[in-house]
Amino acid sequence: MKMNSSLLRLVASALIVFACTIRNLPQAQQSKEPAKSSETPASTPPGPGGVSLPNADPFPSTYKPFPRRTTLIRNATIMTAAGPSIQNGSVLLRDGKIAAVGTSVTAPADALIIDGTGKYVTPGIIDVHSHIGDYPAPGVDANSDGNEATNPVTANVWAEHSVWPQDPQFPRALAGGNTTMQVLPGSANLIGGRSVVLKLVPSRTVQGMKFPGAKYGLKMACGENPKRVYQARGPSTRMGNVAGYRAAWIQAESYRRKWDAWTATHKGDPPARDLGLETLAEVLRGNILVHNHCYRADEMAQMLDIAKEFGYKVRAFHHAVEGYKIADLLKANGTGAAEWADWGGFKMESLDSVKANLAITDAMGARAMIHSDSADGAQRLNQEVAKAMYAGRAAGINITEDQAIRWLTINPAWALDLDDRIGSIEVGKNADVVLWSGNPFSIYTKAEKVWIDGAMLFDRSDPAEKWRTDFELGVVREK
Secondary structure, three states, rough: OOHHHHHHHHHHHHHHHHHHHHHHOOHHHHHOOOOOOOOOOOOOOOOOHHHHHOOOOOOOOOOOOOOOOOOOEEEEEEOOOOOOEEEEEEEEEEEOOOEEEOOOOOOOOOEEEOOOOOOOEEEEEEEEEEEEOOOOOOOOHHHOOOOOOOOOOOOOHHHOOOOOOOHHHHHHHHHOOOOEEHHHHHHHHEEEOOOEEEEEOOOOOOOOEEEEOOEEEEEOOOOOOHHHOOOOOOOHHHHHHHHHHHHHHHHHHHHHHHHHHHHHHOOOOOOOOHHHHHHHHHOOOOOOOEEEOOHHHHHHHHHHEEEEEEHOOOEEEEEEOOOOOHHHHHHOOOOOEOOOOOOOOOOOHOOOOOOHHHHHHHHOEEEEEEEEOOOOOHHHHHHHHHHHHHHHHHHOOOOOHHHHHHHHOOHHHHHHOOOOOOOOOOOOOOEEEEEEEOOOOOOOOEEEEEEEEEEEEEEOOOHHHHOHHHHOOOOOOOO
């Protein structure tokens, strides 16, 4: 192939420029090292991840309260979850907090007055077990991000990195009176990873939904699910499950000691980081709460023994279908039970279910609470509690409405270690409040208005106050 004279001159000029550049480089760089970009000097320090400590917070909450105004709800039945209900009561929401509650609350001059005659006010519902966001709608494989089923122990994964804020199930849970939700990894693994606590607010990012200051949870699972998922590669038995937990905690304890020793002296280089052991070490330090999927009474007792062996606490067993059998053990160990109203019989480990489970657990002094584990169930947790309350009464346990409301609010708030901020209507707590059209334990009642930090995020009577995700923007609604 022949080149024309213009092209030859262009090539020659380029070669001259290249030769001059090479002459100006240090000898070592000419022979071995690639040229360094002028935008990245050789002295650039490592990024924060290269030197961060195990308990660093690389994904902090960016939540900011929504616009709000001082609001007085009056003439309603106030179910406080902190004591007896207040008849013809009032609650004042101001600056994102509950400013006053009682039978005679004076309205500030600038307050929005809402007449609650014949209606009820409760704290916002708290769902401690949800997969909304990491199993979003539509439920297709492309969106199935709740289980990292690649290893029996995946303490290294965080549920928030799978949460899709545009999941249309979020606004539907809000419309059911939910204000706070713990989204967990699924139950395929012995140790499934970190949970995240969310406020049910519109956001472009999961960080914008994260509850500021809420502790992470660790999802663990026992029983049939890990056996089924890992039967071909192990563990395939319950004894294999227990050996897997213990092996993971032995590694975590060694890792924790190494890091704690280095933190005390800062001598030499820090130990190498391991994301999974980092999470487990934080559990051992008491900074992450254990939430344990478990059905059978004998297995829950064994999980409590493992916790004692390694010095951590099980904050709550989830599902706990046989919780009624060991409620005394739960009470003695300070462990809560997040239960269903009437799910049972759908697999062997759920066979021995009773509808009075919540009532029996509560009556024996353990901390009982409802949970959904279902995007549909999250929309009507008040009705689930009503079923459990009436099942308890049918079994001869006099469960009052003031007890039952605690299953929806303050007890799950405790499970998240947030009961000093949410879960009851008390002065100084966050103004997470629901106004119901009637008694919340009636199937005919709906949540009319929902406030989060004093901002009205849902108003059933005003279409402009209904959250629609980006996923739904193209939906044409019938008039």
